[in-house]
Amino acid sequence: MPYSPRVHHRLVERLGRERVLVSPEELLTYSYDATPMLGHRPEAVAIVKNADEVAFVHRLANEELCPLVPRGSGTGLSGGSVPVPGSVVLLMTHMNRILEIDSRNLTATVEPGVITGVLQAEVEKLGLFYPPDPGSARICTLGGNVAENAGGLRGLKYGVTKNYVMGMEVVLPTGELLKLGGKCVKDVAGYNLSDFLVGSEGLLGTFTQFTLKLLPKPEARKTMLAVYDSISDAAETVSDIIAAHILPCTLEFLDQMTVRCVEESFQLGLLTDCGALLLIEVDGRQPVVEEDARTIMDICRKRHARSLSLAGGEDEAEGLRAARRAAFSALARARPTCILEDVTVPRSEVAPMVEVVRRIAKEEDLLIANFGHAGDGNLHPTCLTDERNESEIERVHRAFTAIFHAAVRMGGTITGEHGVGIAKKPFLECVAGPEGLELMKKLKATLDPNAILNPGKMFEAKPRREGPLPGEGRAEPRRAQR
Ligand SMILES: Cc1cc2nc3c(=O)[nH]c(=O)nc-3n(C[C@H](O)[C@H](O)[C@H](O)COP(=O)(O)OP(=O)(O)OC[C@H]3O[C@@H](n4cnc5c(N)ncnc54)[C@H](O)[C@@H]3O)c2cc1C
Structure with a gap:
């Protein structure tokens, strides 16, 4: 069932009343991202401050079959963080600490709510350089960047966000906390799950920490x-x-x-x-x-x-x-x-x-x-x-x-950096092909059997059980909710 008094009660019990937003004014703020003509009011916004709380909200969402939409700054341009009907927005911007800048290993360990431009400025003070530079760097979060595999103004020489993610901590849709990769430059132990999750648009897990690669600042x-x-x-x-x-x-x-x-x-x-x-x-x-x-x-x-x-x-x-x-x-x-x-x-x-x-x-x-x-x-x-x-x-x-x-x-693609989200759903198959799209759906169903995490984005994700998906349906045009 979508958001219910029971879900509300359990969220308030764990996070406190001040971190579960439900007033119409507050909900309106989280009804859209930077994509025009898309929007939907969530039922609540849950402000989380650590990985345990993120895992708790994921488990609760699975028990209650309530859709969850992870959200950074909401600067996305494909509708990725636009709420779906009946959903709770999982707001990551309060997890915004730079935990470590390691000059010997050229890495930064950060929480996902750190603003990209803040990390850039902090590492530059130490003669280091974090190259990914989306046009929105002053306002977007690193969590949103990793989820969208953001590019930006330095892609030609330095590549995109995925080239700088060495490790991560992620809460899977069903609530398990996973630590992947780390400070090793080389690591081929098993599938590279961290690479796999970069660009997953909030469908396959909620990131709670990253280890990012730094470079010496160009002279x-x-x-x-x-x-x-x-x-x-x-x-x-x-x-x-x-x-x-x-x-x-x-x-x-x-x-x-x-x-x-x-x-x-x-x-x-x-x-x-x-x-x-x-x-x-x-x-x-x-x-x-x-x-x-x-x-x-x-x-x-x-x-x-x-x-x-x-x-x-x-x-x-x-x-x-x-x-x-x-x-x-x-x-x-x-x-x-x-x-x-x-x-x-x-x-x-x-x-x-x-x-x-x-x-x-x-x-x-x-x-x-x-x-x-x-x-x-x-x-x-x-x-x-x-x-x-x-x-x-x-x-x-x-x-x-x-x-x-x-x-x-021409050998190109429908999106180079903004992601599929809601806006590009009808066109994904023309790039991925029917088999590619089917494989993506199977991976989603394996990791998120109840289809609770950002459902209805990228493609229609069906839960493994019978019956309609909570929150199923398109986000409505923003105009419709005014
Ligand atoms: C003026 C402007 C310029 C821009 N320029 C660029 C550019 O040059 N290059 C570029 O690539 N993009 C650009 N963008 C798009 C946007 O800024 C990026 O996609 C950015 O990465 C989104 O970050 P965010 O924090 O706003 O994420 P949001 O918009 O809040 O979310 C984006 C997606 O990430 C997911 N998400 C957020 N946090 C997490 C988390 N912790 N765990 C799991 N999933 C999460 C959400 O569910 C959603 O699917 C621009 C946007 C604007 C408005």
Whole structure:
């Protein structure tokens, strides 16, 4: 049965009244994440402070067949932490201690509610470096990052979150606490269950601790901004830089519509008639960084960059990064609804993919801006629309369906970093295939026989017993609950 007075009583008994939120105002706050047009009010929010409490809530949920939705900061862009009907939100943000920074082993041991940017800043004070850098680093949690295998602005050179998870403590859906991996650089004892759980989107367990890999902080960094009249020159610059065997840590792209929205919102002095803009950063040993920056500037000039800026110091670099950091929030202000997508194609297909998005936007008469991690082939086509306009929303769905299928045809995927959640459920099979999808469902059923943990995300998870799944059903459009 979903949430009941008995579940409420047992939660309050264990966590205390102040850590079981049930007032309508509080529940509204936890009804949605950063994905537009999705939302559902939970029955309660349980604030947990340690792994034992997490295990207790999991066991209770199994006994009472009450759906549970783990939640970090709620910045997800696929509906992963949007509550399902009858559910309890398991709020992880109060488990937010950095337990250890081990400079000898280059590791950090952290709780899942630590904000990503806080860990980055703390390790940098010690001359160390935690590379994963999602655009939301100042607000998202490490738990959310591991659950989504978050990428970000440094993926091209440094990879994504999974490359930095060496070990974890996780509560399985049925309540058992597991410790996996640790500080050993090499460990091939049995299946790598820790790797398997990265990217599981809160379906296969709730993380309560991580051991994360750190690197020495790069000695030097150079930041450049190149402005182009033509989008294809910008795309060719990306290919030429990689062909020159330079791996920038950041290689980000903004198209004209994105640049215009950023300028309108934040007045950074950007050239709004440009075709595209590239933010490029290289890091490493000082002499290599100097040489790579020179080579990149030459490539940009050869590819007809209309203007080229090289930051003199960290303040100037922050100024050049501002346009990219502001892209999403600027687009979100432009029209009532902003639907940000996340297709990834092989790097060689970035220019054709940008063209496909432009063509589809034109055919469907929609405003679709494009920006993203060009160096990883990860683009964020972003539709500026209005959810109240039903016929336009129909065209938006048609356009994105065409964009996803085009990406898959090019050897790409429907999501590079935001995950499947609710938003991409209908498209998972076109990437995973029917057998792949079936295997994912079997793994879920094995670990979560009662389908209590984040049910209805990624795919429909059926409990092994007869009868309907508690919380089964789609999260409702956010508008419907106002
Ligand atoms: C402005 C903006 C920029 C962004 N830029 C990027 C980017 O560059 N790269 C990128 O990859 N993403 C980006 N995102 C998306 C989002 O920030 C990431 O997916 C992030 O990892 C989510 O973290 P969170 O703490 O907000 O998690 P939530 O949104 O709360 O949850 C996300 C998922 O993780 C699960 N979860 C959370 N905590 C746990 C836990 N302890 N155990 C098990 N499961 C858990 C939830 O159930 C849910 O399925 C951006 C979002 C915004 C709003």
